[in-house]
Amino acid sequence: MGPSDLSPTRTFCPPIRGTSCRRATQLEVDLSGFPNVAAHFKRMQERPSVKKLLAYEKGSE
Numbered sequence: 001m002g003p004s005d006l007s008p009t010r011t012f013c014p015p016i017r018g019t020s021c022r023r024a025t026q027l028e029v030d031l032s033g034f035p036n037v038a039a040h041f042k043r044m045q046e047r048p049s050v051k052k053l054l055a056y057e058k059g060s061e
Helices: 014-025 035-046 048-058
Strands: none
Touching: 014 035, 035 048
């Protein structure tokens, strides 16, 4: 699946990886051995759409 499948710049895979990383941190899995995964998760958390979703989940929207 490439960028053109969903948009010119995004694919379906990053949200799946982001969700997996979020679950891993909730379960206290140590991701320090995977710096690229940790960097991806950090970038995902900085996206406005992700911030909006997290705020919604907390009931603060």
